[in-house]
Amino acid sequence: MTHKVLLLPGDGIGPEIAAQAARLLKACQEAGLDIEVEEGLVGGSAYDVHGEPLPAETLEKAKAASAILLGAVGGPKWDKIEDLSKRPEKGLLGLRKNLGLFGNLRPAMLYPQLASASSLKPELVAGLDIMIVRELTGGIYFGQPRGIEVRNGERVGFNTYIYSESEIERIGRVAFEMAQKRGKKLCSVDKANVLEVTILWREVMERLAPEYPDVELSHMYVDNAAMQLVRAPKQFDVVVTGNMFGDILSDAAAMLTGSIGMLPSASLNESGQGMYEPCHGSAPDIAGQNVANPLAMMLSVAMMLRYSLNENAMAERIEAAVGSVLDDGLRTADIASEGMQTIGTDAMGDAVLAA
Amino acid sequence: MTHKVLLLPGDGIGPEIAAQAARLLKACQEAGLDIEVEEGLVGGSAYDVHGEPLPAETLEKAKAASAILLGAVGGPKWDKIEDLSKRPEKGLLGLRKNLGLFGNLRPAMLYPQLASASSLKPELVAGLDIMIVRELTGGIYFGQPRGIEVRNGERVGFNTYIYSESEIERIGRVAFEMAQKRGKKLCSVDKANVLEVTILWREVMERLAPEYPDVELSHMYVDNAAMQLVRAPKQFDVVVTGNMFGDILSDAAAMLTGSIGMLPSASLNESGQGMYEPCHGSAPDIAGQNVANPLAMMLSVAMMLRYSLNENAMAERIEAAVGSVLDDGLRTADIASEGMQTIGTDAMGDAVLAA
Ligand SMILES: CC(C)[C@H](C(=O)O)[C@@H](O)C(=O)O
Ligand SMILES: CC(C)[C@H](C(=O)O)[C@@H](O)C(=O)O
Numbered sequence: 112m113t114h115k116v117l118l119l120p121g122d123g124i125g126p127e128i129a130a131q132a133a134r135l136l137k138a139c140q141e142a143g144l145d146i147e148v149e150e151g152l153v154g155g156s157a158y159d160v161h162g163e164p165l166p167a168e169t170l171e172k173a174k175a176a177s178a179i180l181l182g183a184v185g186g187p188k189w190d191k192i193e194d195l196s197k198r199p200e201k202g203l204l205g206l207r208k209n210l211g212l213f214g215n216l217r218p219a220m221l222y223p224q225l226a227s228a229s230s231l232k233p234e235l236v237a238g239l240d241i242m243i244v245r246e247l248t249g250g251i252y253f254g255q256p257r258g259i260e261v262r263n264g265e266r267v268g269f270n271t272y273i274y275s276e277s278e279i280e281r282i283g284r285v286a287f288e289m290a291q292k293r294g295k296k297l298c299s300v301d302k303a304n305v306l307e308v309t310i311l312w313r314e315v316m317e318r319l320a321p322e323y324p325d326v327e328l329s330h331m332y333v334d335n336a337a338m339q340l341v342r343a344p345k346q347f348d349v350v351v352t353g354n355m356f357g358d359i360l361s362d363a364a365a366m367l368t369g370s371i372g373m374l375p376s377a378s379l380n381e382s383g384q385g386m387y388e389p390c391h392g393s394a395p396d397i398a399g400q401n402v403a404n405p406l407a408m409m410l411s412v413a414m415m416l417r418y419s420l421n422e423n424a425m426a427e428r429i430e431a432a433v434g435s436v437l438d439d440g441l442r443t444a445d446i447a448s449e450g451m452q453t454i455g456t457d458a459m460g461d462a463v464l465a466a
Numbered sequence: 467m468t469h470k471v472l473l474l475p476g477d478g479i480g481p482e483i484a485a486q487a488a489r490l491l492k493a494c495q496e497a498g499l500d501i502e503v504e505e506g507l508v509g510g511s512a513y514d515v516h517g518e519p520l521p522a523e524t525l526e527k528a529k530a531a532s533a534i535l536l537g538a539v540g541g542p543k544w545d546k547i548e549d550l551s552k553r554p555e556k557g558l559l560g561l562r563k564n565l566g567l568f569g570n571l572r573p574a575m576l577y578p579q580l581a582s583a584s585s586l587k588p589e590l591v592a593g594l595d596i597m598i599v600r601e602l603t604g605g606i607y608f609g610q611p612r613g614i615e616v617r618n619g620e621r622v623g624f625n626t627y628i629y630s631e632s633e634i635e636r637i638g639r640v641a642f643e644m645a646q647k648r649g650k651k652l653c654s655v656d657k658a659n660v661l662e663v664t665i666l667w668r669e670v671m672e673r674l675a676p677e678y679p680d681v682e683l684s685h686m687y688v689d690n691a692a693m694q695l696v697r698a699p700k701q702f703d704v705v706v707t708g709n710m711f712g713d714i715l716s717d718a719a720a721m722l723t724g725s726i727g728m729l730p731s732a733s734l735n736e737s738g739q740g741m742y743e744p745c746h747g748s749a750p751d752i753a754g755q756n757v758a759n760p761l762a763m764m765l766s767v768a769m770m771l772r773y774s775l776n777e778n779a780m781a782e783r784i785e786a787a788v789g790s791v792l793d794d795g796l797r798t799a800d801i802a803s804e805g806m807q808t809i810g811t812d813a814m815g816d817a818v819l820a821a
Binding site for chain 2: 265273310355359360366
């Protein structure tokens with residue numbers, strides 16, 4: 112069966128890095144991968160053409176695809192759009208919600224070749240390999256009621272942080288299974304000393320634990336987790352948490368590696384359909400200059416091959432190619448260091464393809 | 467006028483470090499400070515005696531005091547209390563709310579003598595001096611409705627993240643004024659690309675800005691702020707944010723220094739009454755062993771002298787004494803390093819008093 116892959120370049124550096132992913136997909140096809148690649152608009156670039164960040168056409172294509180590759184969305188150009196529902200970010204959030212992509216996998220691992228890029232002392236991060244499992248279609252991102260309205264003569268803004276047992280159980284199972292495949296340690300992050308919604312979260316995680324007797328479950332308050340990530344990140348294996356805490360902690364964890372330009376992510380739904388994107392943003396300040404690092408995007412292709420297309424061997428070939436390019440001393444500007452050769456986006460794409 | 471100071475030792479290492487603060491207060495009295503010191507129960511230790519974490523008697527004493535010094539609350543002993551309203555943390559939250567202590571000042575500064583304690587590379591943290599201004603009596607900590615209930619046949623947990631314009635304005639002014647006294651840079655942290663409540667937050671900060679023309683206001687999304695704290699913390703001067711984001715970011719910032727045992731905090735209300743406490747927690751694992759670091763607690767006394775009692779000279783004497791003790795190579799276990807002398811809680815108290 113021919114798999115459909117939808118490529119959504121998005122905004123900022125999105126198109127540049129997506130171009131490298133497109134070349135990589137072509138190379139995979141030549142190596143025998145049976146896929147059909149389509150493109151679509153999302154985010155600010157979709158707003159500019161269609162007046163909305165997630166045009167119906169894009170959503171239809173996304174629903175029909177086995178997997179979606181997304182560059183990045185957003186930028187100052189669209190920050191002034193008054194109507195929040197038209198902002199680029201809503202394109203991304205709409206895709207997540209409409210496709211039910213509740214399981215967000217964000218690895219934070221340090222390539223040995225890039226150990227010095229971390230802002231932490233090398234001994235604290237050498238060999239770092241954390242997997243953050245973030246709930247992506249619930250929590251305060253989507254909770255109702257929400258808005259800004261006048262109460263008692265002044266405006267108030269409000270959002271609702273809400274999770275049901277079944278939502279928590281669903282992401283909990285993803286995390287426990289992930290821990291089983293990895294180091295068998297799962298840390299659930301909440302704020303159960305203050306927030307009722309996370310008391311329920313903790314309770315459900317506890318209830319699931321006996322079904323995964325080989326996994327060691329622990330709980331940590333979110334403020335402490337933020338500290339522990341800075342203090343001793345290697346204590347973590349798999350971390351599971353809600354949408355908002357996951358947003359914050361996964362970015363902090365990614366930055367610990369010093370090379371967020373290297374990190375892919377996957378967002379999966381119940382039927383294994385997935386959206387794959389770099390952990391980094393659209394970096395509008397360097398867009399169009401051929402300096403962006405395309406490796407997170409190319410590694411997102413590898414993640415897609417593994418999780419949605421079941422093509423482990425090809426995924427490994429891509430990951431190995433990235434490793435050997437780093438071994439060769441090639442670096443984009445964001446991970447440049449003394450004695451290494453700094454190259455542009457295209458040249459990095461060339462190097463990976465050659466390898 | 468005789469100022470009343472209420473000392474609330476709390477739980478875990480609280481009593482040990484509070485004992486050192488009590489000695490310091492006595493020394494201040496001998497040096498001419500006109501204060502009257504009372505003690506009270508809060509947290510788990512209050513629950514054990516009175517069945518509640520904030521007994522009426524303690525609240526009355528707190529209301530009558532010019533300033534409160536709190537050790538720390540909480541511990542595994544009380545984690546199993548089913549009724550959230552009886553947990554030790556509620557003692558702390560109740561004091562904050564009942565006294566209207568909305569303005570939480572959390573400095574994250576690195577003592578030059580302790581530069582090597584940070585998990586970050588020395589050049590990234592040398593001279594670090596950030597002030598996090600956290601809103602402390604609103605946001606999702608106190609928002610209604612909240613709870614766990616059955617909807618559509620399953621349980622859901624929910625909390626409400628809510629701020630009114632006047633609440634935002636009030637903490638905004640504290641932060642702008644703080645920036646005026648410091649480096650004149652204020653970074654407001656929100657998630658205005660997703661949450662309506664923080665769109666209002668950003669709008670109010672923007673509205674206040676022209677009244678403080680000497681302060682440069684910037685905005686940052688919370689996920690990016692967590693990254694930037696890890697990547698390049700010295701870019702920040704004053705940071706202002708809501709209760710939940712402030713909880714997370716202030717702990718991460720404190721941990722950047724590697725010596726959270728050194729950091730005091732202040733929580734102020736509109737009339738300048740304040741509660742002062744270390745940034746660290748109750749550390750039940752080391753309680754009762756005379757190894758806890760009392761310096762954050764002793765520096766909290768200095769902060770109290772400065773902000774609530776207007777005794778700047780005496781505050782500076784305490785801060786200088788702490789500096790000279792560090793210069794002398796004395797360290798508690800949490801900040802111990804090679805070539806330095808590791809001493810206990812009491813001995814550290816002795817050393818500061820002597821200095
Ligand atoms: C762009 C934004 C809406 C998004 C989020 O907050 O989820 C991003 O930060 C992410 O983590 O993918
Ligand atoms: C103990 C807890 C309720 C408290 C909070 O979350 O505010 C603590 O983490 C703090 O930051 O003072």
